[in-house]
Amino acid sequence: MLRLNQNRLGWFVSLALCILVLFPLAAVIVQVLLPGVFFGDWKLGDLRLLLELFNRPLWLKSLENSVLLASGTTLLAALLGGSLAMARATWRFPTARLLDAAVWGLLITPSFILAQGWVMFAAGGGLAVKLLGWSWVTPAVFQPAGLVVVMTLSKFPLAYLSVYAAMEWKVEQLAEAARLCGASAWRVWRTVQAPLLLPAFLAGAALVFMDTVGDFGLPASIAAVYRFPTLPYSIYSALYTSPIRFDMAGVLSFYLVLLISLAMLLQFYVMRKSRFDFLSARAIPAEPKPAGRLTPLLTIGNLLFLLVVVGIPIGTNVLMSLFRTQSGGFTLDNLTFAHYVSLFADHSQLLAGLGRSLLIASVSALAGLALGVAVSFVLTYSRFRFKRWIEVMSLVTLAVPGVVLGIGYIFVWNQAWLEKIGLLLYGKPAILVLASVAGAVPVITRIMVGAMAKVPNTLLDAAQMQGGSLLNRVRLILAPLIRGALLSAALAAFGSSVFDLAVNAILFPPNFFTLPVSINKAFEDLNFGYASAATMLGGGTVILIILLLEMLLRRKVART
Amino acid sequence: MKKTKTKLTGISLLLATTMMIVSACGASGNNAANGGAQPSASPSTESASPSETTPASETPSPEVQDEGTLTVYLNDFDDIIGPMFEAATGYKVELVKGNGAEIMSRIQAEKGNPHWDVVWLDAMPSIYGMGEDNQLLTDWTPDNAANLKDSYQAYVPANKSFYPTGAHAAGVIVYNTNAYTADQAPNSWDDFAKPEFKNAVGMADPAIAAPAFPFVARFFSEKQLDGGQAFFDSLFANGLKVYPKNPNVAAALSSGEIKAAALQESNAYGLVNSGEPIGIIWPEDGAPASVRVAAIQKNTKNPNAAKAFVNFLLDPATQQQLIDQGDESYFEPSVPGVNPKADRAADANLVAADAAWAFEHEAEIKQWFADKAVK
Secondary structure, three states, X not given: OOOOOHHHHHHHHHHHHHHHHHHHHHHHHHHHHOOOHHHXXXXXXOHXXXXXXXXXXXXXXXXXXXXXXHHHHHHHHHHHHHHHHHHHHHEEOOOHHHHHHHHHHHHHOOHHHHHHHHHHHHOOOOHHHHOOOOOOHHHHHOOHHHXXXXXXXHHHHHHHHHHHHHOOEEOHHHHHHHHHOOOXXXXXXXXXXXXXXXXXXXXXXHHHHHHHHOOOHHHHHHHOOOOOOOHHHHHHHHHOOOOOOHHHHHHHHHHHHHXXXXXXXXXXXXXXXXXXXXXXXXXXXOOOEEOHHHHHHHHHHHHHHHHXXXXXXXXXXXXXXXXXXXXOOOOHHHEOOHHHHHHHHOOOHHHHHHHHHHXXXXXXXXXXXXXXXHHHHHHHHOOOOOHHHHHHHHHHHHHOOHHHHHHHHHHHHOOHHHHHHOOOOOOOHHHHHHHHHXXXXXXHHHHHHHHHOOOOHXXXXXXXXXXXXXXXXXXXHHHHHOHHHHHHHHXXXXXXXXXXXXXXXXXXXXXXXXHHHHHHHHHHOOOHHHHHHHHHHHHHHHHHHHHHHHHHHHHHHHHO | OHHHHHHXXXXXXXXXXXXXXXXXXXXXXXXOOOOOOOOOOOOOOOOOOOOOOOOOOOOOOOOOOOOOOEEEEEOOOOOOHHHHHHHHHOOOEEEEEOOHHHHHHHHHHOOOOOOOOEXXXXXXHHHHHHHHOOOEOOOOOOHHHHHOOHHHHOOOOOOOOEEEEEEEEOOEEEEEOOOOOOOOOOOOHHHHHOHHHOOOEEEEOOOOOOOXXXXXXXXXXXXHHHHHHHHHHHHHHOOOEEEOOHHHHHHHHHHOOOOEEXXXXXXXXXXXXXXXXXXXXXXXXXEEEEEEEEEEEOOOOOHHHHHHHHHHHOOHHHHHHHHHHOOOOOOEEOOOOOOXXXXXXXXXXXXXXXXXXXXXXXXXXXXXXXXXXXX
């Protein structure tokens, strides 16, 4: 009699993560040991390559820069995203919805587009200098601290969403008890409310760390003006050589995984000290209170903030999509809608690609949600032996550059024997879905873990005592309590997979162009206007879909 | 207990359905990439409308039947080459487009079970390396190879593993016309080291940008490794800015952040044609060339279509059409009787590094540049 219990769920989740993440990644890292293993060649590789990290100036510098950039960004983005989420969840003020939209927009916009926007704004001949005459912007942005700030302003949405999702429910009596004992509002926040949000803060911080450490778009674009090689940069340069050095990419990926594991270990150490499950039957859905005197302050602050984080990178891109020539600048006769018109003109290759990308992203968001919830459940409630492994595996794809994962997918899914059992997935669209799910799992899992941390095991145990099956417990008790987080997670996964370039570029089947591949092609052919217009069209469509789903489903949450 | 089981079956069903939907998408979107159960797509005689572009040279009765649809990996001309080839020969073709590095990554990762039949890239050294690695069909001569200009015959390696279809400048000198007049602009590569161009010059990073390697390779092969390093050191000392890719160079040039650059030929003419204030100078000492070559995979399952494709690329009518309608239309054709773009400089002087030499030193040269990125 097969009964789905927590242990079986643990094994199921491990297997799924092995197939989606571990095998492909291991296939690349094993290149260090056995470079020809997938081509029937059992020659040993040169293991000294592992220590080369400390000999090669580029590699060492890359490691240093990656650690610096990622830790700085993590700290700032967790603080920024977390505080914004708390302000948004506590007070009601006009323009608050705009903040949500901006967060989603930033989350799904590919980092190279954001980076390009910042570069065009801040570079020597950029908008800041030309239009506004702010010559101080250039040196301020193009230095390590400046990069950390730009990165923070691009990555804070991960922390924001994590904390915001965790504030969906609150147990007023905890705060009320403290107030009754004479604590000030500030003291209550500092000693009761903030500590309870710690898991969500840390989850958000972890996401920011991984996403930053593995980001190629921003360092590469900024490198145009200011040399700042990071680990992903070095990985690319190992692949962009001939003969291709998969073994070098393997070594550097190995160190990336090591970095992530260290970060996870740190998080685990901090979290171990206390319990954070505080939801009880007295919990109520959190409703923002009117901000009162603070309203004008919050509104103006919010608008100014949005002007910087969205206005600069995305605004610059919008301008680019409207400029006839990039150097023509902001004059009336240089403005045109021609790039948008051309999106619909050329055999609608682009629209077909957009359709495919949306379909793949929807399937993978749903599949990813199912897997992500299972992973988070195991991490939060089970005593499964290999929990820590599952946790690392569930995050790794965020930090490892997509191109590395893509190559791993080819190694794994292109072995001749798979053909006999019909599983030779490389060359079929199914592989894009698999890779997309792998890419979506980290975001989903982090958001879900943050939300589940507040739901005590006892609520589930009580149901189990009454004979509720695991699925029923999840469906009837857990799911309603974390419904907002479920929605956030699915939408985040959907949005970010639409634009997942690296995996798409390596894995797309013949004649099966997707949106990011088309955008990148336009960009590499120097059709900046077309590339920006395509990004705006794709991004706009995705944001509309997300906001629509938010409105339809979020309201339902509030009513129930 | 029973209930749990039903639930579990439900989940499995859901998963199975998802998988089926996914693979159904696969079946309709694509069906030949892995040379699977697709019936032979042999040339359909009735559909082969012999247009004026048709090469009149196909082998009449192939000994081996093709097993699937021809799959070509390429980095340019994907907009037009498919229909052109299908109309001319009746063979169906599927394309995988990527930048040079993406295509090479795919090819190398697929090595155990290749999905491609023909590769057509402007990366002669890398493809030469594949020939040395025994991955390419050798000792086959397309009928149209007899057409090749002498300078292009010289590129064909001894084992005949690839054929050149044209070449373009991996770098020409471009300058912002708002900053310099044609007289003030640098007009030889050595000028990049002159004090008047301090901090004003940019180029793409050979460690990241595929077209940038043939550019630097030419200097290294001409001046030897030490001389090449000394040359680029003199440019670095003069504040040379290295951007990851050609588009970044172009953007920096348009924005005025740099005033001159070494830029890939099509990109340079593309900027001029889109109205950017850019001037182009072909240096007298020659512009380093990037040679586009086509090669057939050693164990291709579609040898007839693959050979037809390579032969088709060497047809003057094909190369003329690529110049007239293609996206990378600024190039020097490899066969005579083809007119390059009218606005392409008549005295364009292309010089290429020897493929074998460039392949042998590629890793070394790229690493030298990559480590320079640190300093």
